[in-house]
Amino acid sequence: MREAGEFADVTLVFDQQRMPCHRVILAGMSEYFRRMFLVNMMESGAQEVSMDAISPNTGELLVDYLYTGRIEISTQNAQDLLAASDMLLLGDLKQKIEEFLVSHTDSENCVSMLNLARFYDMELLLRDAQKFLHKLAKEAIDTEEMHLLQEKDLIETLQANSWQENNFCFLQKWVGSAEGRADRFDALIQHVSLSQCSKEFICSTVIDEKLMHNTRGVRLIQQAIQSPRSTNPPQQQALAVGTDGGEMWRCSDVNNQHWQPIQKPPTECKWYSGCASPGGFIVSGGRRNGINQRDCYSYHAHDDQWNTLPPMSIARAEHSSIYHNQHLYIVGGHDGIFNFDSVETLDMDTLQWSPLPPLPILVHRCYLVVASNGLFVLGGVKNLGVWSADVHEFDFRLHSWRSRSPM
Template sequence: MKSQNDDVVNPLASGIKENDCLLLHMPSKSNKVLATLNEMRSLSECVDVIVCVDGERIPCHRAILAASSHYFKSMFTSNVIESEQDTITLLGLSADSVKALVEFSYTSKIYIRKETVEELFETSMYLQYETVSKTCVEFMTRRLQIPNCIHYHKFAEAFHCVELLESSKSFILSNFADVSTTSDFLELSCTELVDILSNDRLKIDSESDIVEAILRWINNDHPLRRHHFTTLLEKVRLALLDDSYLRLLEEQSDNNFNVSSLIDEAMCCKTLIHKGYRVLGRQTTPRSQHRVKDILVLVGGHRNEFEEGYTYSESVLYCEINDGALGAWKSLLNLPKYEKRKYSVTAKGWNVVVSGGYDASFDQSVSETWQFNFLTNEWNRLGDLNTARHSHGSATLNDCIYVVGGKSTTQEARLSSVEVFKPFQNEWQKCPPMPTAVSVAAVVGCQRKLYVIGGANDYDSPASIIQCLDPENSIWSIVTDFLVCRKIPQALHFKNEIVVIGARKPREVIAYNPETKECRKLSNCNQQRTFSAVVSSREKIWLLGGKISGEAHNTIDCYDERTNNWSTQKQTIPNALYMVGGVVLPANS
């Protein structure tokens, strides 16, 4: 079979007899001609123009340059003086870059190197070698890194290169915390810094990242920059900052009245938000679009040391979930009033909500509810539950938080009561009670309904049912398509299904679709765990900590939907705990 570049001899079409005419087609001829012309150029044979640049003389053929460059075509085909000259002088350009472009005109090959790409781009833009300049932009875009992104951004501004300008700007906004530690960042003008801080695409983990960047920038030349403090601080969403950062800002303000006013306004907003009021505005709106990774948060937990009694954990830890892998554990602000157990943990948006629990110090159930804001790393107390309870479940559904069932030291029987939190009133309101009172049930929100799975009844036996609340119609029903036999199953919402671990057998894992009423069996988990944290992100489910054979463990098992397999992770949680609360804050929350 002949290749596309093979020379071909064919009879001419259109009814001409085969012996009368032949078509000779030589696709490779043009390449051979250019190669020959390039050899002639190197020997200065048949050349008709000399390009002079930076003291060097480059012999060329006008037709080749004109066919390769709009600049040269306009020069040689217009009524300008250069069209008649044998020597053309180019000023302010790099001789190496011009020679490389002339070589490209003949060979269609050019090397783009990191050391010379900017010089080559500038020259190719001036001489209008559009393919080369476009490739230079693609090369610089691929090379965008923390140390060079601001440099490339300024370079793009200088040459009005829209593509590189946008790419470098996006890189700066997406990696602001790291970029703000570079020397180029400290050389930005106040106007340039304000432009970055004002951009809605700015991606940060916390507003404190911006505060620290501003302070670094000002302290780099404090006498000349301190008067910009107010202007820059106006771009920070101060109401989302921890109180300690606000105090730090006051200390840095040099008794600046405008700064003090901004901080006072922020404190006012924080007070209103903590009381449950909805304060609208840019300064109180989280930059929720910034996170590209899900966040796993672990809250509290405890273990029984038998002779020593219970050991409680006040720790709140988190890690990023990067492509299905758990990152390093980092600490958040400790859980307030942590010496209790059997509380319930759920998440709503950026917030983690801890409700109820059993306070061993006073030997009673508690009604207090605490909310942790991941953005500001702060705990705030919400309105108390109507019924003090422990061993209950909680879940988020349709942007509402529900608490379900449990036990109370004020009642002998299990609780059938259900409550939903109303944030604007900062209070819990009663919902229709469950048909069957249960404690230690798994509670899951799925497809706009609330499911209460298993649990213990008043006889401390497995309830063996799934109860379903339709909040829109305030109606409870019993799910008959899926049987749960065990008292303390674990469950979560996973891709429009409810995955139940330990529904009928200790290690059995079942996925139930409420819409189709279908069940499917997944691989058994590695070990029988009770009271572990169970969370999911994308294609994976994790079981963290819990009791195995009656003892608290710090191990982690992971289920991968793509392989339908469980594996024990090398990583562990810092302490062996059970009844630890676990939630995932999704990147798009």
Template sequence: MSESSSVYDDLRLEKELCDAVIRVDNVEFHTHKIILCNCSPYFRALFTNWSTPNCQVFDIPNVSPDIMKLIIEFAYTGFVPVTKNNVQELFIAVDRLNVMGIIQACSQFLEKQMSPENCIGIWWFADAYYHPELIHKALLFTLSNFEKVAATSEEFLSLSAQKLVQIIESDQLNVKQEKTVYEAILRWIDFAPEDRRKYIALLLFKVRLALMVPEYVIDNVTHNEVVKACAECQMILVKTLEAMNDLRKNWFSESIICNFLTRPRLPTAILFAVGGWSEGSPTNTIEAYDVRADRWVNVINTDKTPRAYQGVAFLNGSVYCVGGFDGVVQFSTVHRFNLDAHTWQEVASMHSRRCYVSVTVMDGHIYAIGGYDGHNRLATAERYQPTTNQWTLIASMQDQRSDASCTTLHGKVYICGGFNGSECLSTAECYNPETNQWTLIADMDSRRSGIGVIAYADRVFAVGGFDGTARLHTAEAYNPQTNTWNAVPSMLHHRSNFGIALIDDCLFVAGGFNGITTTLDVECYDAETSEWSGPRNMAISRSALSCCTVYGLNNMADYAAPRYSQQFSGEEEDEVE
């Protein structure tokens, strides 16, 4: 609170120089007109247009004394205590009185409180009082967390058909499997079957049925009693079978993405594969993987500097490219790619040149660890604070290591493997930022240089690499609670110097060197099934690339496979009540 605000509030509390009395249910608040005018255009109109100049007492209806007290205190101090108990009543009152500062405070409070259980209620509430920003955020939260919302929210069962259509027709609906949408529709209908069965065709038309497993459609959709009783649904199923056949022949053709039954939904996160070594030289290529469409998209890159053996990190809506090698020079430079603006900017350079560097993010900092400066393998480490644009040296590791890989888990940085200049390493160590100390942990079962390391399923995974003799396809996982490594299923392909990242609750690896040539192979590991599978490969073969996952973007569609908004049918849709 500023000094002048404090003076004004003291005058109010002492009833000094007050020229207005706000009366609510016979409770009087002595105030200054000019202070309330500054707080809200409602009060300015009340004092200047809706009353005579001599009027001093103003009755405000439909507001409780407790809420008016908070509004007046906010006008003088700029602070309002928003709580679960008062937010709804306060929001309704300030919406009518047009106190924008409190409206913003209430909206921010509701946004922080949002959960799968209450997001639909907040959506309804914001819609009733028409606050577009909060409406958008509540709807986006619902779309992003649809699986939990549909499974746990009682509010979901009370949605109108119109609102349910708005949700399930959106390309931004986040579901790993389209059957989740269909089963949510059935749950909604079963809540009031007599009233809701009539909507089955309208809702079924919004499900991307052709993206389901054919056996599931046959067993669970075509044989459903509500679906069987609807002639329009039978037509939709015929079109679904046609679309499935089209999918097998022409995956991701224009006809597929124009067809509502087959168009993939937008992902909530995108995997970036940056730079690397391709066809005998470094490249500046960036490819983005759309997990919903299972397709790689080339990202237009205005940074013409090719580089390999760099680290990349996603932080605060930007991708940072750290260090690396262009075939001649080892870099200390760092470049930031603004994903909203599609622009590159050079930020502060590191203290050391670092290629074969290990990079990770923790607590809003980027860590750059070890590497090779053109002369020596490094034990040094440093971290970057984006708000100050500064790199700060932290404690050095126990071992020199380049070609290692690092990750963060439970507030600590883990780095594993690498090359010390004479041998490939099986050692691993952990950094505690609270003590600024590195501690050696149990050795891995294999020596691994050119390794991929990532925190997944509450463990530290160490994948692939080079043991000094051969490229590896084996993987192992570290349990910090027991300080032990255990074998996990091996990859489908041997590789070192590849990209690694998490997306859609799966571990992805991309590219690398298989001992003979660079590769464009991509595979992913699902901890729930303990299986590796092969999604679509990258467009170009490369090793020494680096991967990261970007999320929370307002312009996610810019980096996803292109979608079109046309419906697959020109038929008129049913009216929604």
């Protein structure tokens, strides 16, 4: 009926494109048009209504939606449709677009999504974008959108993150991302607790920052160095060992060499992976009765208790794991026949697994080290049982792998 123009009584004009429509349809689907046609507005009796704020392509999609209730949202048209749906008071469409944007939010676009969420008052998108932004701050990762981050959102992010050394680095990146921000450093440094930073960090990174080279900055550095928390008192070291059959022991004090058995994890496996974590360690995967497992458990030494963590996305054995910055990283492994190149990480705050770019090689039994804001994968066993001398680095900031000189 619309395509044929039958009984059309109003024409919407998007730039130079005219679309014959029916007032009753427009008013029934959009509160904006309902108010326009029922209230004594200039357009209420007009034969043509100009829609200058909406492009012809977006206008055609919207008119089709008003008549059919169907629309195809893409990354190319989402923001234009969002602006139009907000203008035309199309609440259901706006919600669909918000859900689409949430599903396409990541660490690279979270700042622009955050600004978009605030502008259009979208709470779901706001919370999701904040989650990714907090992850950036926690890992001190830079982003090309840092210049778009508003000061109030920077402050909220710093307050939400307990890792003060990363907070200082994140503040440095924000200040350096746009002209005029250096003047805000003195006011914003109050949101970083330097007293909770290590003495080594203060004597290197903080002292090297030129914006700290003033009377107030020197005083903050002196206070931080004299703080009991920055003196890095030696902590009692503990050690845990286990067999491939699931038996485990721990030595609470390596100086005494007194070993005590640890209760076995809820699921006993061979060829699992284990790594240290704050207050204990984490075991993942392994093989039971010839079948690879996805299970993950964390052990807390203080109360001698196991806690169940969300399972990995892939069942694997003979893989490698490491804990860093509130994240558990899982690398490689074996399915009984072939090696894996898959890498995934568990956010210990949200308990959500996320895939990472795959390794450049298929490998199991590799060694993992975190250094210089990178995850290094050393050696391991390639297919056909050949030991590897390869070294690969995952850059947390660039979110990508690169090859290093072999061992």
